[in-house]
Amino acid sequence: MSHTHFRFDRRRLLAGTTGAALALGWPASQAQADGRILVIARSDPFKSMDPVRAFEDNSSLLQELAYSTLLTYAWLERPYRLEPDLLERLPERSADGLSYQFTLRRGVMFHDDACFPGGKGRELVADDVLFNLRRFADARLNQESWFLLEDMLVGLDEYRAATLKAPPEADLSGTAVAGLVKQDSHRFTLRLKRENTLFLYAFASPATSIVAPEAAKVDGERLATHPVGTGPYRLKDFERKGVIRWVRHAGYHRSYPAAGGAGDAEAGLLKAAGRRRPFVETLEMPLIEESQPRILKFLRGELDLVNLDRAAIDRMLRRENGRYQLLPEYTQRFTLYQSERLTAMYLWINQKDPLLGRNKALRQAIAHLLDVPGDIETVQRGAAQPLGSIVPLPIAGSERDTGARPAGYDPERAKALLAQAGFPEGRGLAELTVSCGFAAIEWRDRFDFHRARFAAAGVRLKSNFTDQPTFIKSVEASNFQLALYGWVADYPDAENFYQLLIGRNAAPGPNLASFSHPEYNRAYEAARLMAAGPERLVHLRRMNDIVRDEVPLVPLYNSLRVGLRQNWVRNHKYHLLISNAAPYLDLEGPPSRR
Amino acid sequence: MTRFLLRRLGQALAVVFGVALLTFLLFHAFAPDPVRAALGQHANASSVAALRAQWGLDRPLLQQFWLFLSQIIHFDFGRSFVNGDDLATLIGNGAWVSLAVTVPPFVAGLLISVAVALFVAYHRGGRIDRLSRALFVGGMSVSALVYVIVLQYGLAYKLGWFPINGYAGGWAAPHYLLLPWLILLAVSIGPDVRLYRNVLLNEVRADHVRTARAKGASEARVLVRHVLPNAAIPILTNTVSSLPFLILGSLLLERFFSIPGIGDLVVSSLANGDFPVLKAVTVLSALALVAFNLLTDLLYVWADPRVRLA
Numbered sequence: 001m002s003h004t005h006f007r008f009d010r011r012r013l014l015a016g017t018t019g020a021a022l023a024l025g026w027p028a029s030q031a032q033a034d035g036r037i038l039v040i041a042r043s044d045p046f047k048s049m050d051p052v053r054a055f056e057d058n059s060s061l062l063q064e065l066a067y068s069t070l071l072t073y074a075w076l077e078r079p080y081r082l083e084p085d086l087l088e089r090l091p092e093r094s095a096d097g098l099s100y101q102f103t104l105r106r107g108v109m110f111h112d113d114a115c116f117p118g119g120k121g122r123e124l125v126a127d128d129v130l131f132n133l134r135r136f137a138d139a140r141l142n143q144e145s146w147f148l149l150e151d152m153l154v155g156l157d158e159y160r161a162a163t164l165k166a167p168p169e170a171d172l173s174g175t176a177v178a179g180l181v182k183q184d185s186h187r188f189t190l191r192l193k194r195e196n197t198l199f200l201y202a203f204a205s206p207a208t209s210i211v212a213p214e215a216a217k218v219d220g221e222r223l224a225t226h227p228v229g230t231g232p233y234r235l236k237d238f239e240r241k242g243v244i245r246w247v248r249h250a251g252y253h254r255s256y257p258a259a260g261g262a263g264d265a266e267a268g269l270l271k272a273a274g275r276r277r278p279f280v281e282t283l284e285m286p287l288i289e290e291s292q293p294r295i296l297k298f299l300r301g302e303l304d305l306v307n308l309d310r311a312a313i314d315r316m317l318r319r320e321n322g323r324y325q326l327l328p329e330y331t332q333r334f335t336l337y338q339s340e341r342l343t344a345m346y347l348w349i350n351q352k353d354p355l356l357g358r359n360k361a362l363r364q365a366i367a368h369l370l371d372v373p374g375d376i377e378t379v380q381r382g383a384a385q386p387l388g389s390i391v392p393l394p395i396a397g398s399e400r401d402t403g404a405r406p407a408g409y410d411p412e413r414a415k416a417l418l419a420q421a422g423f424p425e426g427r428g429l430a431e432l433t434v435s436c437g438f439a440a441i442e443w444r445d446r447f448d449f450h451r452a453r454f455a456a457a458g459v460r461l462k463s464n465f466t467d468q469p470t471f472i473k474s475v476e477a478s479n480f481q482l483a484l485y486g487w488v489a490d491y492p493d494a495e496n497f498y499q500l501l502i503g504r505n506a507a508p509g510p511n512l513a514s515f516s517h518p519e520y521n522r523a524y525e526a527a528r529l530m531a532a533g534p535e536r537l538v539h540l541r542r543m544n545d546i547v548r549d550e551v552p553l554v555p556l557y558n559s560l561r562v563g564l565r566q567n568w569v570r571n572h573k574y575h576l577l578i579s580n581a582a583p584y585l586d587l588e589g590p591p592s593r594r
Numbered sequence: 595m596t597r598f599l600l601r602r603l604g605q606a607l608a609v610v611f612g613v614a615l616l617t618f619l620l621f622h623a624f625a626p627d628p629v630r631a632a633l634g635q636h637a638n639a640s641s642v643a644a645l646r647a648q649w650g651l652d653r654p655l656l657q658q659f660w661l662f663l664s665q666i667i668h669f670d671f672g673r674s675f676v677n678g679d680d681l682a683t684l685i686g687n688g689a690w691v692s693l694a695v696t697v698p699p700f701v702a703g704l705l706i707s708v709a710v711a712l713f714v715a716y717h718r719g720g721r722i723d724r725l726s727r728a729l730f731v732g733g734m735s736v737s738a739l740v741y742v743i744v745l746q747y748g749l750a751y752k753l754g755w756f757p758i759n760g761y762a763g764g765w766a767a768p769h770y771l772l773l774p775w776l777i778l779l780a781v782s783i784g785p786d787v788r789l790y791r792n793v794l795l796n797e798v799r800a801d802h803v804r805t806a807r808a809k810g811a812s813e814a815r816v817l818v819r820h821v822l823p824n825a826a827i828p829i830l831t832n833t834v835s836s837l838p839f840l841i842l843g844s845l846l847l848e849r850f851f852s853i854p855g856i857g858d859l860v861v862s863s864l865a866n867g868d869f870p871v872l873k874a875v876t877v878l879s880a881l882a883l884v885a886f887n888l889l890t891d892l893l894y895v896w897a898d899p900r901v902r903l904a
Contacts, residue, residue, distance in 0.1 A: 288852050290849055290850050469626035
């Protein structure tokens with residue numbers, strides 16, 4: 001076991017060698033190529049580095065280092081755009097939209113590993129991808145991310161059903177699947193059951209990363225802690241509860257992007273354009289679960305990036321015109337980053353509840369009693385944006401495009417609606433229960449904040465705080481009145497959020513409100529596969545109007561990610577869909593400062 | 595003695611069976627569904643059923659309990675639900691790390707508390723006794739969390755005397771564990787000194803002590819030769835009954851200092867609904883408690899020849 005950090009000494013040594021290198025006229029990038037260590041803390045333990053066995057942020061953070069996916073998102077460009085990763089170009093769609101041809105990039109190499117003959121990684125070929133797609137569908141391995149390709153590819157669901165019945169050790173990887181067609185060593189075609197433009201997003205998810213079949217066949221269990229892929233970093237050593245060390249994959253196939261968004265060139269984000277990634281030789285990822293030591297280590301320069309929680313925001317930042325600013329004592333040392341996340345929080349209103357489901361005016365009154373800006377200011381120290389529609393702000397189709405506005409905190413309007421609902425001043429209205437599956441103190445604060453607001457209008461609230469699984473069980477059984485629960489985007493398309501309220505997704509599906517509105521469903525089906533544009537916006541606006549009128553849920557807020565990076569970190573731009581920035585980052589400046 | 599041992603062994607088996615049954619029933623009745631916890635927002639009926647089957651949670655309760663009992667008998671608790679790690683290895687490794695965290699301050703704390711308690715008992719009723727009471731009661735009133743936060747900030751970050759957190763095995767361990775040891779010592783010494791002082795003061799008034807004084811023995815000799823041996827049983831009880839908790843480590847310290855011990859494992863498992871880990875740790879803790887209680891009884895005979903086991 002070793003979590004030692006003698007990195008300061010090494011960096012001092014590095015300062016000497018770098019200085020000597022520069023004196024000899026070597027290019028700076030070459031001089032700095034070795035011995036540098038990027039340190040990014042993990043805040044929670046990971047489940048598995050095997051892409052099909054774990055679909056959660058802490059595992060994705062590592063899977064993105066070891067593996068590559070067929071597609072990925074452009075690092076700098078906004079709005080988020082899919083681009084080829086293991087592919088030579090974006091998949092080519094057939095005229096009927098029912099098949100896509102994929103062409104693999106040539107010369108992509110797996111990491112060197114003992115699973116290969118002679119321990120030398122070989123080139124990635126189409127068979128590897130098809131093997132991984134079958135592995136992804138194997139019900140004995142994948143319970144968490146199967147939804148990404150469920151009911152999409154011809155024959156794949158049947159293959160999954162067969163794996164479910166097969167004994168644990170049975171190898172079905174040779175079974176033919178009609179929807180997976182190999183053309184030659186670097187080309188294959190995927191056949192769809194029906195037209196679906198959204199299915200390509202699945203291939204940018206870490207869950208569909210390509211593992212070396214040799215490693216999976218030798219010991220599939222071992223992939224959980226011994227990844228063998230084509231990713232930018234190769235695992236050097238690991239301790240589940242300690243430091244995970246990675247070294248640069250010298251044969252990695254990707255370069256730093258040459259195109260960026262507005263202001264990226266001015267911010268110096270394009271200086272590394274065209275250079276082969278990753279830039280930093282060694283990456284260390286210690287597990288630091290508590291916020292205090294994470295922040296202290298960052299302040300001391302032992303971590304390169306850190307996300308801030310409420311306490312750290314209070315201590316290190318101030319707000320100016322709704323944006324955070326670093327306190328003056330930190331501005332010379334750190335750079336602040338802040339970005340809306342791809343999550344949306346809602347107050348769900350159960351349409352099956354005998355009281356709330358039948359009383360639209362009461363639901364509308366509730367929407368006007370929610371002081372979301374007050375919640376954000378008081379409870380979240382400003383680390384969120386109020387939401388006017390069901391879609392988080394960075395996604396195309398959000399209120400930035402549709403113009404949707406929140407119902408807004410309006411106690412007078414709420415009182416009028418309460419009277420209209422048959423409960424003037426709240427008289428005769430039973431106490432309403434708010435269910436919540438989050439344990440953090442912030443949620444208690446939030447409930448107390450809103451309880452006071454509601455009480456002022458005569459509406460009494462009581463809380464039902466439980467653990468997350470118990471909460472999910474009860475809301476899926478429609479056993480609640482009001483529930484605080486959010487949704488995290490699976491892909492950056494508004495469809496992923498609007499589907500939350502369609503009738504066929506009613507509880508136990510993700511439509512917790514069990515909302516069923518034929519016109520909403522029609523608008524959703526019309527917009528689902530439509531490309532972004534004015535025609536789609538018409539349908540999205542109609543859905544927003546229905547939600548605002550019927551109030552099956554009240555959109556609350558879109559959380560912000562607020563963090564700091566050391567000033568010596570280069571190329572950092574907060575990305576909502578790439579969990580681990582390390583393969584893009586570079587370190588600059590005299591090592592003595594670090 | 596043999597009859598005593600056999601009887602205590604029978605009692606121990608009954609206790610462990612009772613703990614296993616209670617643990618099993620409580621987890622099934624009140625704990626959140628681990629399958630739902632694992633699958634999150636994308637749980638659909640088929641995934642839930644598949645994972646339930648994979649983890650053996652679809653079997654009849656009696657069959658699951660029998661499996662749990664056989665795991666206890668074979669000391670093989672299977673694998674973690676969350677990451678698939680072998681629990682015997684996970685708990686074995688964690689226990690050694692936790693012992694590295696807790697044993698040195700425990701031993702140092704015992705020696706220091708007995709010495710300080712003797713010193714305070716020597717000065718009973720005087721200014722030193724009053725000062726120590728104020729100091730230790732004040733120290734005991736401060737939450738352990740405050741010690742951790744303040745000392746990590748002050749001594750590790752501000753003064754830079756210790757690493758902020760981290761852990762390494764072998765010879766590098768003390769470098770990382772020094773601050774956690776100091777904190778554990780600071781937290782535990784107050785209650786122990788207070789307890790041992792009271793125990794010693796009870797003995798101070800005993801007849802044989804008065805006789806020793808009457809024979810002209812110095813106060814220091816009276817305390818060390820006559821009071822301390824006779825106060826050994828409560829000290830022994832307190833010490834031995836603390837031993838099982840050493841293996842469990844310190845939840846707070848392990849968490850704040852990123853030390854991969856059992857305490858940290860328990861906190862993570864609680865957060866993730868990793869019930870195989872929690873069940874294994876609960877039963878192993880019960881086993882350790884039973885074993886150390888038995889050890890305490892046996893040590894009584896050694897400490898006090900008047901005690902007879904029957």
